[in-house]
Amino acid sequence: MTHPLPTRRARWNRQALSRDVRQYRDWDHEHVTDRRTAWLTAIVVILLILSACSTSPDDDAPASRPSVSAGTPDSDTPRAVPPPPSEATARANLAKLIVAAPHSMDGYSRDAFDVWSTQPDGCTTRQKVLARDGKHVVDQDGDCQPESGSWYSVYDDTTITVVARATIDHVVPLAEAWRSGADRWSSKKRRAFGNDLTDPQLLIASEASNSSKSDSGPAGWRPENKTFWCVYAEDYVLVKHKFALTTTNEEVAALESMLNTC
Numbered sequence: 001m002t003h004p005l006p007t008r009r010a011r012w013n014r015q016a017l018s019r020d021v022r023q024y025r026d027w028d029h030e031h032v033t034d035r036r037t038a039w040l041t042a043i044v045v046i047l048l049i050l051s052a053c054s055t056s057p058d059d060d061a062p063a064s065r066p067s068v069s070a071g072t073p074d075s076d077t078p079r080a081v082p083p084p085p086s087e088a089t090a091r092a093n094l095a096k097l098i099v100a101a102p103h104s105m106d107g108y109s110r111d112a113f114d115v116w117s118t119q120p121d122g123c124t125t126r127q128k129v130l131a132r133d134g135k136h137v138v139d140q141d142g143d144c145q146p147e148s149g150s151w152y153s154v155y156d157d158t159t160i161t162v163v164a165r166a167t168i169d170h171v172v173p174l175a176e177a178w179r180s181g182a183d184r185w186s187s188k189k190r191r192a193f194g195n196d197l198t199d200p201q202l203l204i205a206s207e208a209s210n211s212s213k214s215d216s217g218p219a220g221w222r223p224e225n226k227t228f229w230c231v232y233a234e235d236y237v238l239v240k241h242k243f244a245l246t247t248t249n250e251e252v253a254a255l256e257s258m259l260n261t262c
Contacts, residue, residue: 081133082200084234087262093241094255100246102179112187113174113194125195125202129168132197133204155209157225169205170194171232172239175215180245193243200235218254226261233258 085093116126123131123144130146131137137149151166152159160166174182174194182190196202205213213221223232233255240247247255 081203082198084200084231085238087230087234087259090234090237090259091256094237094247094252094259097237097240097245097247097252099249099252102246102248103181103183105175105179107183108175108178110174110194112178112190113182114187114191115174115194116168117191117195119195119197125197126168128197129202129204130163130166134166151204153204153206153209154228155203155205155213155223155225157227158206158209160204160206165207167205167207167210169203169210169213171201171203171235172243172245173213173215173217176217177243177245180240180247182243182245189243196239199239199242201239203235217251218258219248219250222254222258229258230262234262 084090116124118124119128121144127144127146130149130151131139131144134146134149134151137146139145140147146163149163150159150161153166155169170177172180177193182193185193193201209224212224218233218236222229237255239245
């Protein structure tokens with residue numbers, strides 16, 4: 001654990017206290033007539049030193065990286081979506097991605113990823129994301145399917161209040177994954193990618209933003225909400241790095257540009 005640097009006031013206090021201690025040591029022993037008084041004085045000096053060391057850091061000390069919320073703007077609950085990595089981690093992982101020519105789209109199908117498959121609790125992946133990322137979500141009786149609630153689409157900074165219009169977007173599109181290496185995966189790995197609840201891969205998106213994004217990566221599409229560019233790039237790189245997907249020079253340039261907004 002890194003301890004904060006002492007403030008200027010704390011340093012001044014310690015210097016003053018250190019001077020007092022030196023003066024105390026120089027006293028002639030003949031002035032110390034009561035051993036009890038000497039002990040009490042020493043204890044007071046020690047307590048003052050400890051108090052000075054516990055002073056809070058300067059107000060201009062650098063702040064820690066703020067957390068990101070993917071809930072509605074006025075939500076009082078933290079972001080349920082797995083958090084993005086730091087900018088430094090994203091840049092380091094981006095540098096590790098292999099640049100390669102896109103693979104052929106021959107044989108591609110969304111069905112190859114078994115999207116919205118049933119989870120161990122009996123709910124589908126889509127239903128899990130709607131419950132995870134929604135606000136005031138009410139399910140149908142005896143069912144995982146939400147019948148009401150509100151969902152925030154961070155791509156275009158809009159709130160959705162109709163369940164059917166709350167689409168789920170893959171941050172790294174399935175087609176992009178296919179041409180980046182998923183065409184050679186096992187069906188099990190494709191299923192894990194298409195239903196990934198562990199990483200920031202599945203986000204709520206409005207119909208308009210999901211449609212405009214389609215199967216494009218950062219080289220061909222960016223969120224309308226520019227304040228999300230940093231986190232979008234961090235999320236995108238995290239997923240590509242974890243699944244060892246390749247990239248292109250154009251995509252690297254686009255991601256670096258968005259990371260520059262962090």
